[in-house]
Amino acid sequence: MINLDDLMKRIEKLEYHQRLMAEMMPENGYPFHRLIIRNGLSEREVEEFFYTCDRLSMKLEKQKAEGFVYNTPLFKEFEDELHAKLKVHEIVESCIVQNIYPALMKQLQKSL
Template structure:
């Protein structure tokens, strides 16, 4: 079997495995596979989210009630293969920085509605 056929077979199996993975439990990993992110790209997303989560907690302690600047930062630093709202949904479903994602989700949803007008 030549290399192209082997690669095609591996890609096919990857798609099948992605379909088998529970959307709720591993939704971010599934999104990573669907969008074709590398391991380094995925780690960058996790790093950005972790840093934003720290900023979020600090801002809450200081009494902030508006967090749209965190969404802007998230969207600006997000890998271009991902859309902010779908990434936020997937991260939240997988249990990654849940409080931050719950705060950003309605803001991101409003932004997606604005983009469609």
């Protein structure tokens, strides 16, 4: 049976190796994934981010259809709902590179 100290050491080692692997990824390859790993976000926290992006993407499309082109409220909402460990400019740029919610991210980029 493994004791708690050994288990904690193994977890710390895995976390360290995970950070090293994230640094091995090419800079231009997967910047969004790198941010998630570097900031230690959980799968649930990433799912919440995607939920927010889904909702804001639909809101953006509705606003475009209504001729609404003022981006600040949408950007503020995104910024307010973004995980505290993430920086808005980093996440927007990384999503653009990885083609994650491209229409939404390009719109948000205009407010950076």
